[in-house]
Amino acid sequence: MAKATFLEAIRQAQHEELERDESVFMMGEDIRCNVFGTTTDFVEQFGKERILDTPISENGFIGAGAGAAMVGMRPIIDATISSFLYPAMDQICSIIAKSRYIYGGQARLPLVIRSCMFYGNSNAAQHSDRPYAMFMNMPGLKIIAPATAYDMKGLLKAAIRSDDPVLCFEDSTCWMSKSELPDDPDFIIPLGKGDIKREGSDITVVAVAGAVPIALKAAAQLEKEGISLEVVDPRTLVPLDRELILQSVRKTGRAICVDPAHMTCSAASEISAHIAENAFDALKGPVLRVTTPDTHLPFSPPIEKPLYPSVERVVGAARRLMNAQQPVEA
Amino acid sequence: MAKATFLEAIRQAQHEELERDESVFMMGEDIRCNVFGTTTDFVEQFGKERILDTPISENGFIGAGAGAAMVGMRPIIDATISSFLYPAMDQICSIIAKSRYIYGGQARLPLVIRSCMFYGNSNAAQHSDRPYAMFMNMPGLKIIAPATAYDMKGLLKAAIRSDDPVLCFEDSTCWMSKSELPDDPDFIIPLGKGDIKREGSDITVVAVAGAVPIALKAAAQLEKEGISLEVVDPRTLVPLDRELILQSVRKTGRAICVDPAHMTCSAASEISAHIAENAFDALKGPVLRVTTPDTHLPFSPPIEKPLYPSVERVVGAARRLMNAQQPVEA
Amino acid sequence: MDETQSNSRKLEKYRRMQRIRQFEDLAESIHAQGEIPGALHTYAGMEASGVGSCMALRDDDYMVGNHRSHGHPIAKGASLRPLMAELLGKASGVCKGKGGSMHLSDFSIGSLGETSIVGSGVPVAAGAALGAKLKKTGQVALCFFGDGATSEGAAHEGMNLAAAWCLPAVFVCENNLYGMSTPVADAVPVKDLADRAKAYAMKSIIVDGQDVDAVEKAVTEAVDHARSGKGPVFVETKTYRYGDHAVNMGRNLTPRQGEEEQWKARDPLVIYRQRLEEEGVDPAVLDTIESETADEVADAIKYARDADYPQAEEAFDDVFTDRLPVPDHLTA
Amino acid sequence: MDETQSNSRKLEKYRRMQRIRQFEDLAESIHAQGEIPGALHTYAGMEASGVGSCMALRDDDYMVGNHRSHGHPIAKGASLRPLMAELLGKASGVCKGKGGSMHLSDFSIGSLGETSIVGSGVPVAAGAALGAKLKKTGQVALCFFGDGATSEGAAHEGMNLAAAWCLPAVFVCENNLYGMSTPVADAVPVKDLADRAKAYAMKSIIVDGQDVDAVEKAVTEAVDHARSGKGPVFVETKTYRYGDHAVNMGRNLTPRQGEEEQWKARDPLVIYRQRLEEEGVDPAVLDTIESETADEVADAIKYARDADYPQAEEAFDDVFTDRLPVPDHLTA
Ligand SMILES: Cc1ncc(C[n+]2csc(CCOP(=O)(O)OP(=O)(O)O)c2C)c(N)n1
Ligand SMILES: Cc1ncc(C[n+]2csc(CCOP(=O)(O)OP(=O)(O)O)c2C)c(N)n1
Ligand SMILES: [Mg+2]
């Protein structure tokens, strides 16, 4: 075991699965040149046949991934930045999500579509998307959104081995975070299992992707004030570990959903609705959301940065929840 | 005033706005031949120049709509069926939703993208989508989803006159429903104003699109049992009339969100989360959702039909909510 | 290929075209009676395009098709019972009642989907060809799509990828002169759809889509080219759709002044029967094929009618590998 | 065009190329100092392509560009101050600090967006051309995109539409030999990008993208064709990108053995200055242009540095026509 970054975890997961299974291969734009550091030396080790640079045509190569998967391959498709999934929505929604179903189980689509969520650094609205909620509304797609290098490695390996299509959303604000990474080649984290990142008793904070470290910092800060946060990281958004979330809320009686994506119809909204529907009797106060408001992301740093969930905003929400006799807003 | 169908309301709205404003024009696949009856005699009246049949290329012609709008036109784009919006997500998400913002207000995009939600009639998974929630998660798009002919006419006219891009989702289960339609050429219903479709005192039912008539039938049935439903129809999903929903819930203390789309990250989830966050103190029980479960829609009628929200399911949810001392599930 | 082989091949082509025609004629009539739900896009008039193409393939070659999905699997040799059961929405349908008329895909004969989103099959076919290339199996992937589909970005991207990577794919563009109500000339700026291939420096062939032998020959050339590693080929079959875009669209979307009669005069089944007879095939042999086919189709209908509908829970199968939890209101 | 006019046109072309080069040189250096956030995709080496193209346009013609967005607006005559202020994320930036380096679009000079999603500008340009056609204004819409962009479905669909509808559009494909790290030959199956136009039966022209006069001539021909109602034209400018795909990508993504030197030997500014001198232009005139440009760029930097950042609430402007409600945590 050695400490390594989130990006290195991606590299290791891919490397190990490429080594383990000949049917695994990679494709994407400019992956041979290793833009973000997740394919270091892959061409040298696995050859250009298995590490394919594609023309700039996301719908084409993501759809080709589907075709290759249907004939027995296991593509890892690197779509670079999540914003580039929009041009590929045709193949993702109509082919990848639906083929197994519409053909009555005849089709199998073991493939992974990776993309990073490239926000927070003046990339402007067209490059800063965090669109997992859109895909959560489309049945047939498993979705992982890990927040630590450890989870990333285990979940990505599980995704590559899964017989169902998996979208992997990589939060670039986590790229440099480090964990000890198991080197057991069969280390995997099963899809659909959430994780309690910190135990606590007063408030359940369900945090998604890059919101996890923020929630943990807020928890550390609030501890000093005597407020105890339990931080739940779903890790997988589809299937969502709904039971784990309910268990935690039934214990704490309070909930905050923290999500770096836009508020409306977000993962945070889904989790909140799930709690309000199924753990209402345990609730001592409103279910709050701390998200990015429904505006686009501007280029200019001083107006971009304050839009995202922050430690202060989570702390503020928690304090209000603990005091709340009077009406509360996030 | 004369009674007319939902489809006729669409035709009238378009007809009146085409007559009123020279910059309005229409484009879409096979609109000249009037497939669904919303463009009857348009070619004869407005000419082929303003009623354009497009090549089968949704991304291309929807994007062209954006370009035409930027230079002062007001396109009404008929994308036929909502499922065909996926191939156009590139232009909808990256150009139409974001151009005004990313260029600091220099771009203006007055355009309407119409599409019908073609479900419930054995059209199978690739043609049965009800994807408005995806677009609700993307800032920059106004969204209407009317349930009556009256609302359709007034909202579509408002959409065509709006300087912002508007997606119009037309629920095909409402196509044949009739209303009295005002013939005042300036009849419009402002975007963003919900409507209480029926007043009641026990439970607020927030119903979206085709769920509205279902909620009304459930209300009529439950009246006999002494349960009084208030049916709130947001009509516009973006901007959502959040205050109207809260007002109703503050009055009734109970809420059910009914939505023909898939559950996860749905409009129903958003409305539920909104209530749980902002009207918690008024709540006497859980916020229930009645939606289509997160499976695809199968072709075979006996297994397709039971998946959608139904009068029975709404009635069942309402009864459980009124009895609920013990835990409740939708 | 010796004389007898070639003869039996020819009879097989005739049989497959008959199967398609009779299967659809019957389907249309029971659709009219309300036994088949949803829309019905028939392939009548285009049988030679599908059969000629599929006869050029190996059994293990892949095929991808579109919404006009009845002809393709039959052309590649699928059995009729599961296809007809699918049209009726039965559990023993080829797609277990999930797909219906626009999605008659039989994976057991190499079909990888008949996808009803226009253009969406092209990247899939490119990917199957990529899989075959990576696995070095010598398989080819053939993709059927319409004239209208060539305007879609998906079709462009799939063909571009296949060309850039020199994949063993054959793209069969079935030019039936219309996309729904829109004449090809109104929607497509090129005279021959085959000109689309020039954007990819892709070999292309134009063929009379009513002549099943000609189609087989052209597609065989294309398949050989692709299989031998020389890259993908674009084949345009010039053909015609007899019916409306889909049965039950309420009206004939396509005004046609005499066009239909002209094309029907070159009906692929009629001209092929004539040719076979001219070549000395005993008309009784052809009659037998026709009546055997009629029996086969009648058997398929009976099978389909007798079959059960799927159970409510089956709606939750095959979203993923494991069945989804079935909601309460459907278990009670 | 008489001699003087033509002379002043030539000096204007030189001036605009100088503006782009000097603007970017300075931008690059202050980016290195951390004054410009985000990525910086420079246009250095490609100035003749942008300037030659834009000089062929009327002031009221439309233009759409891409992520490599600095050169296009300057080529069409935009003032430098709002562009530089935008790079620094200031409220007086041309996009009020919302767009940044990849989106330097100045609508006041006919620009309709420099869009950083590859290929996404093409349908927009087709739509602007459609608008011009419907309004009968005689305007043309010109779209810049790269070699790599031609693989995108959006580019295909936009060009197909323009051709099918005979729209007054000009598609300028700036072939700089790479899409990011990928050589054009690896990603694109045709030798000349201009071959893409054959899929639409669209007129095409190939031109030396280093020679601003040649580009102007070719694009003038294209614009005349489009404006006169004969349909869209595809122009391929053969050019070269000096820098990395974007500054600050951490490494040079493109190994090039000598290629760079070859192209720099035909630097568009150097060869144009030579030509002008050969044609008798007083070198002092050219020196003046260069120093005036230096002053202009210095002024733009000063302006940008002195300008204010936007206020927190401005993040909620221009999502829609009306400002969105500003959340509590940003008003307090
Ligand atoms: C993406 C998409 N857009 C539109 C449609 C509606 N539609 C179904 S078939 C069709 C025409 C297709 O024409 P063509 O490709 O020529 O095939 P044909 O029906 O003529 O065999 C259209 C527009 C669709 N199914 N998918
Ligand atoms: C849809 C999409 N895919 C990928 C990218 C990432 N990307 C930005 S520029 C670029 C290369 C573009 O190449 P080309 O069109 O030749 O333009 P150039 O940069 O060479 O001027 C890529 C892949 C993107 N911005 N958008
Ligand atoms: Mg056709």
Ligand SMILES: [Mg+2]
């Ligand atoms: Mg390039």
